[in-house]
Each structure stands twice: as structure tokens, then as C-alpha cells.
Amino acid sequence: MRRTFSMGGVHPCDCKISADSAIEIFPLPQRMYISMSQHLGAPAKPLVQKGDKVKAGQLIGASAGFISANIHSSVSGTVAAVEPYADLAGNPVMHVVVDVEGDEWEESIDRTSDVVREIKLGPAEIIKRIADCGIVGMGGASFPTHVKLSPPPGKKAEFLIINGAECEPYLTSDYRLMVEYPEEVLLGARIMMKALGVTKGYIGIEDNKPAAIEAMRRLTASSYTEIKVVPLKKKYPQGGEKQLIDAVTGRKVPSMGLPIDTGVVVQNVGTSYAVYEAVQKNKPLFEGVMTITGQCLGGQHNFLVRTGTTFDRILEYVGGVPQTAAKIISGGPMMGKAVSNLSAATVKSSSSLLLLTEEQTRRRAEGECIRCGKCVEACPMGLEPYLLNKLSRAGRMEDLEEHKVYDCIECGCCMFTCPAYIPLLDYIRTGKADVMRIMRSRPKK
């Protein structure tokens, strides 16, 4: 029996239709819009002005706090503006706009494709390099990686888990990395294990990706024996941190707790690759693999895209937005964000653009709750979505807290499975945000 997480979960169509498209290098656009807020936490402070010349890999935004991250230019050229620019939801965010000229990189970056195996840096230097290079979690939350690799005092990591689940339907960027650059991903893991001072690592991969499991197994059998490949039975949301830890180790992160409370640090495959490049190649994070997919698109692609490329440009390159496309999603269909502004630009953790037709994404009229309990069965956190929905609509904050709305990971399983098409997560999400605000505002004991 393949391992998987212990409770809840759903089985959406895998739809990995771009799985066989090898990673292509996306051509450089003429203009880049590089956001100063590509991570969880404080936006970076812009370090350049209009008219400045920049190179790819040059620091242009400085980390502005403990939970923040450096931003580097992804191209060479001239800074055209430093101004607010609308992000994918249309909200103004400080951006550095660069007119692209040539493709000159900082000299310190190793641009060769040679695999550098020897890890020269020590733990503290590794963490400093990761922070300097602006590495953030590529799995979606964009949490600064160096913070995650520095457990708080009193907490000790026992092992590292590399998240290769890629449980979101459609997405194949992690899969392509695992198939095309397995050794780089494992070296990234080895580097992070050194930084954490742990000797044991796992890489969890869902069993719908046999080629990735095979590629990783080949390497872990011979040279990377400290890392164990764990094939996982396909189930969404396996890539959720708490679910992945449960699936791989059987340990349960406590309610309100962090993965480190179980002695585990989880990092995504894309992050591992970025860590390898930062530490071994001295390359800051300014590009990443993105899946451009959807049944309504003529071709399926996995592109290596520089950070700051506009969605417009990418969609134009693949032949424009088809007439039948009704919704464009940045991320996967279960947790991704709907794009309302196509002139917005990619950020470090942009993993995909998914185009869905109206038929695929249409919300149907909400019916009456028939109390079937399917949402309770589907919830991977053991919550009662039908109840949280009602409490949230009624504004009953104490009851929401009592029923642990704060444990909701917003995976969307409840809403996906609801036969009455009740938009459960819409309401639970707002109720959760309110409860969290109330909890934070309480005086600390």
C-alpha cells in the first residue's frame, strides 16, 4: 500500500496534459516589470532609480525585515521607472520597470550547465547565501527560505522533506524539474540538509509521476543515499505541508503549530533547485519554470521564464488567449488565483498560467445543503465545512473559533465535493480571516 495522508482529500482530474513538454527557454521580452513584493512579508526596498543600468542578477530591491526577501533584476538594461504597477488582481504594488538591452549577467554567476557537486559553504554561509539570493518558497506561499531554514531557538530539525507531490491538477513545472534536473534538485536538498544539520532527507512524489520517481530513485540508490524517495498514493492536497509530513512520516503537525514542531522542514522541488543554483552557481532567484496549459490552448508548454515577464507576453507567445478561455489562473485550479489583470507580471513563485473554459470553471447555482457530510469526509483537517460555512455567514466568531476555523488550509476540497454547489470556502475563508484577526489582537499572556 502506497502511503498518503490519513484523513480527507479528493481526487480531481489530474489533467497533467503538459507533462511531456520539455522545459523551453522563454525569449526575453522588451520590458520587464519586477515586483518588490514577491514574497510573504515586508516588500523589498528599491535600490535603483530611473535611468540606472542593471545587469541580470543585480540586487535591485533590499530585504526590509526578518520576514522579507531580496529582489534581483532578471534582465540587463535600463531602469525605465520605479513606480506602482498593478499586480494580477489589479492592486498597485511597487515595481522596478526595466527596458531590456542584451542579456548581460553579473560576472559572479556561473552560467555553465556543469553540475557542481562539491558543497564548499558551511551551514551559516549557506543560509546567508540563500538569503542574499532572495530564495523564497516556490510552492505557492513564497515564504522566505532562509527563515524556514533557521528553526526558532529550542526547536531542532530532524529531517528535511522535499515536496515533489505537485498535487494540484495541471501543474507540471516541478515534474519537469525532477525529470530533467534530478541531480540539481537532490543537490539542493543536500545543501539544505547541511544548513539544517540533519542527516536524513525524503522526497515525496505522487505515483502519477513514475518518470520522476524513477529518475530520483536512480540517483538516490547510488550517490544520494541519505535521501529516500517516498512514492505517494495520488490524492489532493498531498502537497499541503501538514498532509505531506503526515504522508511521509506519519507525524501530525499540531493544531496552530508549525512543521518544525514535528522536527520536519518541508521545501518544494522548485525551491530546492533554486537553492542549488544560489549556493553552487551563485545565481540569485530571478527565473523559474512555469506551466502554460489548458485544454483550450493549442499547445502545452513548460517555460523557463524570467521574473517580471507579463502574462500578456506569455499568452501572446503561445498564440493568444483562445476565444473559449473564460478564466485565467495563476497557479493550479484548486488553490490558484484568478487573474483579472493580464498586464501583470510573473513573480518568483509563479508556477503556471492555466486557461479554463466557461464549462470547466462555471459556478452553478447554489442549492440547499442536504447534509450529506461529503465536505466533512473530504476535509483533510477534520473540520466541518458545512458548519463553518453557516457560522461564518451568521458572523458567529466565537463558534467559528471553537470549531477550529483557524486550522483550515483553504485547500478547497469541501467546495470541490459539495453536491449542492455551496461556495463553502468563500465564506469559510472570510470567517477564518476575521477570527485570525481577533485572535491576533488579543493581549498575549
Next chain:
Amino acid sequence: MRKLIVSPAPHVHGSESTRKIMLDVIIALAPSMLVAVYFFGLSAIQLLLVSVLVCVGLEYLIQKYLFRRQPTVSDLSAVVTGVLLALNLPPSAPWWVAVIGGVVAIGITKMTFGGLGHNIFNPALVGRVFLLVSFPVIMTDWTVPESIFRPGVDAVSGATPLAIVKEGLAQGQTVEQILAANPDLSYGQMLFARAGGSAGEASALALIIGFIYLLVRKVIRPHIPVTIILTVALMSGIFWLINPEQYTDPLFNILTGGLLLGSIFMATDYVTSPMAPKGMIIYGIGIGVLTVLIRYFGSYPEGVSFAILIMNSIVPLLNKYIKPARFGKEVKHA
């Protein structure tokens, strides 16, 4: 710029819908309906038709003219109620009994509380119990009309197996003597087909086929039916071991009366059963215990309907106090 749909995640939905679930329940009831039609012919067809028409029609009229809402009868929930009500009636019942049952089921039990999802009691069961109390003669007369498909066979007249046993015990006979005097009560006949009882009780096998279909299609979880059947087996087993002369054996209790029909199709009604697995098990145990107590010690020969309705009434409490297992038990305060 072209218009795009923008809404929060998730952006896709699974294939489930209320209508599909209800359709699956109807499909699961098809074997029992076919058996009923085979044995009871036109009268079964008539009861099914009248019952479904009254249930669907009444729901439509109430939604349209009283609630002043778009009717939602296309969700097929009223059809399920209609079929279940018909299968809970004696096949010989006149058509107007189904009309009254449908009015009580839909008009009073379901729509008074606000319609689908809001009723406390199972509509078809309330309909049946109302009829049982109001028309005891009709509702316990299990005279079987001559089947149109088997014209040569004499009309079978008789009581339900449970009623035969209860009557026999009241006359001082032992279970063994009763069963010996009624060769019709063999397990084989009860499993495959026995024309004594309500239309849906005729064949245990047809009900079990429906149960398997519901499980395979993941419409219901096994918790409730399995708990009820195990509880009945265990409890009747204890009584039977103590005194086999007075009490029927476990298998007899499982195969007779409405136990299978009730536990598979009525007790698992989403609206009136608990949400969490632990709640389902408590609910199932309650139904099993009450069923055996009513059968052995009550004045009615059969107790499944009452047992389910009594347990329906505590479902809100079970949902309130019996919570599903949460992920990561201990709460860590920041």
C-alpha cells in the same frame, strides 16, 4: 480588454450533484421496485406512480405557490421519497392511501420545515407511520393480489413473518413450532423473494444489491447500515441464546420486516442522519437496540420505522456533540 471570470479558488468542481446522488438512490432501489412489480403487478405499479406523482407534484406546488420560489423538483429528492413511501406500503393498499402518505411525507414532514435539507424526520417514514397509526387495518393487511405475471397462482394471504411469530408467541407456541408450521418462513425464501410484507420488503437480495450499488458509487458510507445490522444481530443473538423458545434467531431478525430496507435506504437519508462517522455509529446502535426492543417487547410486530424516527430526533444533538477527529489533536498556543 476581454472579460475574464474572476472568483476565489477552487476554480473547478467535482462531478457530484444532488440530482446525481438522488438518481443513484433511485437506481439502487430499482431491483426492489422490479421485485415488487413482479410479485404484485399492477397494484405495485399503481402505488409507485401515485406516490411519486403526489410527492413531486405537491413539492412543486408548495415551492411555486407558497414559497414563491423556483421549484427544485428536478433534484429528484421528491421522487426518492415517493418511491420509498410506495415500497413501505402493503401492495394491496388502495391508491388513496399513497395520496395521504405523500401529503404527510412531503407536505408536512418535508416542506413545513423549509424543504430539502431542513426536515428533521425522514419524510417517507413519517408518511408510513402516519398511515400505520391512522389505518391499522389496511396497513397490516398483507393480502397479496394475484400477480398479472403469474395468473395461475392463488392469491397469497398472510401476515408478515414478524407478525406470524408475534401472534404465535402470544398464543403460547415456541419459535420452533411457529417456524415448523410456516414453511414459507425459510431463510432462502426470505432472502430471494417472499410475498408477505410491504412492497419493498419482498426480497432481501434486491435490497442488498441496491446497498452494494450505493457503496460502490460512494453515495453512502457503510457505517449506519452495518452498525444497525450488527447491533440487531448481537442483541437478538443474546436473547436467542438465553431463550431460543421465546426469541427468534439473529438471521431471522435481519432478513425479516423492514430492517434491510430501513437500514440501507431510510436510516442513511443524508438530511436526517449524522455527519460524522462516530455519530453515525451511535445513531446506528440506537436504531438497532430500539428495533429489537420494539420487536420483542412492543405491541407492534415491527419496530424499524419507529426506531429510525426516534433516532432522527437526536441527530441534531449528535451533530452538535460528536465531532469528527481533527487533524493534529493537541492545540499549540502561540
